[in-house]
Amino acid sequence: MNQQRIDGGARRAVFAPVDNRARVDAVVRRIGDAIELGLLGDGEQLPGESELAGQLGVSTVTLREALMALRQQGLVTTRRGRGGGSFVSLPEVPGEERLKARLRGWSTEELRDLGDHWAALSGAAARLAAERTEPEDLVQLRRTAAELAQADEAAACSRLYGRFHVELAAAAQSARLTREQVALQTEVGALLCLVLGDGEYREEVSERLRFVISAVQDGAHESAREPAERCVRESTARLIALRLTL
Amino acid sequence: MGLVTAMLDKAPEESVAARVRSAVETVFEAVAATRADTTALLARVAAEGRRPATVDLAALRPGLHLRLARHALVSGVGFVAAPGLLTDVPAWLEWWQTGAEGDVRPLLLDLDPEHSAYADYTHWDWFALPRDTGERAVAGPYVDYLCSDEYSLTLSAPVEMAGRFAGVAAADVYLRHFEAAVMPMLHQLPGPARLVNARGRVAASSDPRHLVGSLDKGPDFAGALATGRTARADGVRLIPCAGVPLVLVVTE
Numbered sequence: 001m002n003q004q005r006i007d008g009g010a011r012r013a014v015f016a017p018v019d020n021r022a023r024v025d026a027v028v029r030r031i032g033d034a035i036e037l038g039l040l041g042d043g044e045q046l047p048g049e050s051e052l053a054g055q056l057g058v059s060t061v062t063l064r065e066a067l068m069a070l071r072q073q074g075l076v077t078t079r080r081g082r083g084g085g086s087f088v089s090l091p092e093v094p095g096e097e098r099l100k101a102r103l104r105g106w107s108t109e110e111l112r113d114l115g116d117h118w119a120a121l122s123g124a125a126a127r128l129a130a131e132r133t134e135p136e137d138l139v140q141l142r143r144t145a146a147e148l149a150q151a152d153e154a155a156a157c158s159r160l161y162g163r164f165h166v167e168l169a170a171a172a173q174s175a176r177l178t179r180e181q182v183a184l185q186t187e188v189g190a191l192l193c194l195v196l197g198d199g200e201y202r203e204e205v206s207e208r209l210r211f212v213i214s215a216v217q218d219g220a221h222e223s224a225r226e227p228a229e230r231c232v233r234e235s236t237a238r239l240i241a242l243r244l245t246l
Numbered sequence: 247m248g249l250v251t252a253m254l255d256k257a258p259e260e261s262v263a264a265r266v267r268s269a270v271e272t273v274f275e276a277v278a279a280t281r282a283d284t285t286a287l288l289a290r291v292a293a294e295g296r297r298p299a300t301v302d303l304a305a306l307r308p309g310l311h312l313r314l315a316r317h318a319l320v321s322g323v324g325f326v327a328a329p330g331l332l333t334d335v336p337a338w339l340e341w342w343q344t345g346a347e348g349d350v351r352p353l354l355l356d357l358d359p360e361h362s363a364y365a366d367y368t369h370w371d372w373f374a375l376p377r378d379t380g381e382r383a384v385a386g387p388y389v390d391y392l393c394s395d396e397y398s399l400t401l402s403a404p405v406e407m408a409g410r411f412a413g414v415a416a417a418d419v420y421l422r423h424f425e426a427a428v429m430p431m432l433h434q435l436p437g438p439a440r441l442v443n444a445r446g447r448v449a450a451s452s453d454p455r456h457l458v459g460s461l462d463k464g465p466d467f468a469g470a471l472a473t474g475r476t477a478r479a480d481g482v483r484l485i486p487c488a489g490v491p492l493v494l495v496v497t498e
Contacts, residue, residue, distance in 0.1 A: 132461050134445050140369065159363035170389035173447075173459035175397045178389045 023058050025105070027066035028073075029187075030056070032102060035075050035088055036095070036190040046076070046086040073101060095155075099194050103239070104246050106191070111243060114188060115236025119229045121181050122165050126228035128172035130216045137171040141213050149206040154197040157205075161196065161235075162189050164209055168228065171216070195238040205231070259439075259485045260476075262431045263494045266441060267487040269319070269427050273401050273417050274382060274490075276313040276320050281403050281415035283309045284325045288407040298407075299333045303340040310342045311350050313417070319427060322353070322394055322418035325405065326373060329366075331412050337365065341393060343418075353393055364392055376404035376414045384491050387421050387449050387459060397421040397459065399449065421458065425450050439496045441487075444468045449492060456495075467493045 034040045046052055053063040067086055070076040075098075077089045106114075129137065144167060148160040162185035169178040196202055208231040215224040283306055291298045306325060313323050324341035332338055341353040359365040367373055370392065375383035382403040390398040402416035428450045432439045438453030446462040456462060465479040470486050470493050477484045478498070485494040 163363040178391050
């Protein structure tokens with residue numbers, strides 16, 4: 001009797017298709033970020049549905065749902081018939097508004113978790129880099145910090161900020177930390193444009209990066225972790241504060 | 247008899263240093279062949295009274311594929327153009343890699359500075375050292391987040407066109423493959439040993455106190471390489487692998 005009941009609704013639920021939503025969101029985010037970052041250009045044709053679904057490792061149903069969401073965001077248009085397909089279309093809305101729409105796709109919990117992951121990567125990288133650094137390793141980090149101080153556009157600043165964290169992981173001599181950092185920066189890069197638009201904060205970031213470099217240079221590895229983590233925590237806090245106003 | 251005597255006379259450390267050098271030289275052969283092909287190609291283009299374009303570099307591909315297939319240590323090989331060399335693009339890497347399944351594939355990078363923070367590759371050691379010195383070079387060990395995402399050594403040599411620097415010919419060796427090649431040599435020594443680059447970075451080690459990628463801060467490795475002679479410092483002996491910028495370090 002009991003078994004009967006379990007064999008009924010509850011059991012069916014267990015073997016029902018796994019919720020598709022997370023995968024749809026992941027595809028929307030991936031393609032949306034690529035468009036925001038300019039990796040996919042305005043007017044560029046996306047591969048056919050089955051090819052794209054195959055490349056992304058999702059079903060065509062999932063892909064269609066994701067394309068529908070991207071159409072609603074105005075980032076993709078679909079034309080039917082000969083020469084038809086899905087095309088990247090950058091809407092007339094200013095970039096900042098589009099980015100805010102993207103930020104709304106993140107919960108504060110997800111942002112906090114992203115920040116924790118990032119702080120763990122960059123903190124560990126700074127600690128190891130301090131132990132393993134030699135003057136030549138710092139040349140690239142210094143160059144990036146200097147370029148960032150000169151950058152006057154949020155997108156360029158965000159790319160340099162991301163590069164700094166990747167270079168820090170490389171200075172730690174860790175291919176794994178570097179790969180993780182590269183992947184993380186593709187997620188967070190577009191969002192960071194929103195907080196790096198503030199000129200005062202850009203100056204603060206550039207100051208904090210120089211502080212990280214000094215700590216790494218001193219070779220005191222335990223004290224190098226702290227400024228790197230603080231730098232990341234501050235950026236995440238700003239993103240979350242902005243998310244709460246949306 | 248004479249040969250046996252010579253081998254016995256030679257300290258085991260010197261014989262290991264010589265074998266490491268031979269292993270590195272086989273990779274330099276791939277670099278030299280790429281350099282020769284590229285130099286000849288650029289000279290042909292110049293003789294036609296024009297400047298090269300990416301389409302010309304396609305002629306390098308059969309040679310590059312052959313080198314990837316033939317040299318077990320080489321996982322990436324190609325020619326990296328100096329910015330401004332080619333007429334159709336600002337910068338270019340004609341670069342081929344061995345994939346995870348043993349397939350050969352081109353590296354396609356986003357070299358547009360408007361999109362990518364990694365568009366400028368001219369500061370990397372594998373490019374800057376041959377450009378600035380005119381000599382072949384070994385860069386690394388370093389995390390190559392531009393091309394392979396692997397902990398690597400990159401060997402490179404300058405390529406010239408009409409007497410001017412035109413770019414570098416280069417080959418990547420992943421450190422795990424380098425380790426597999428040199429570790430049996432290090433294990434033949436009676437005690438722990440390590441291979442260190444000119445800046446003190448450990449490239450291979452049979453000494454658990456000195457891990458690959460760590461920094462050996464004491465001795466003057468660049469000095470030992472400059473003289474080419476065995477040196478002693480702080481309880482260690484430094485044996486340069488003459489001709490390649492690696493020093494064999496053994497504890498006294």
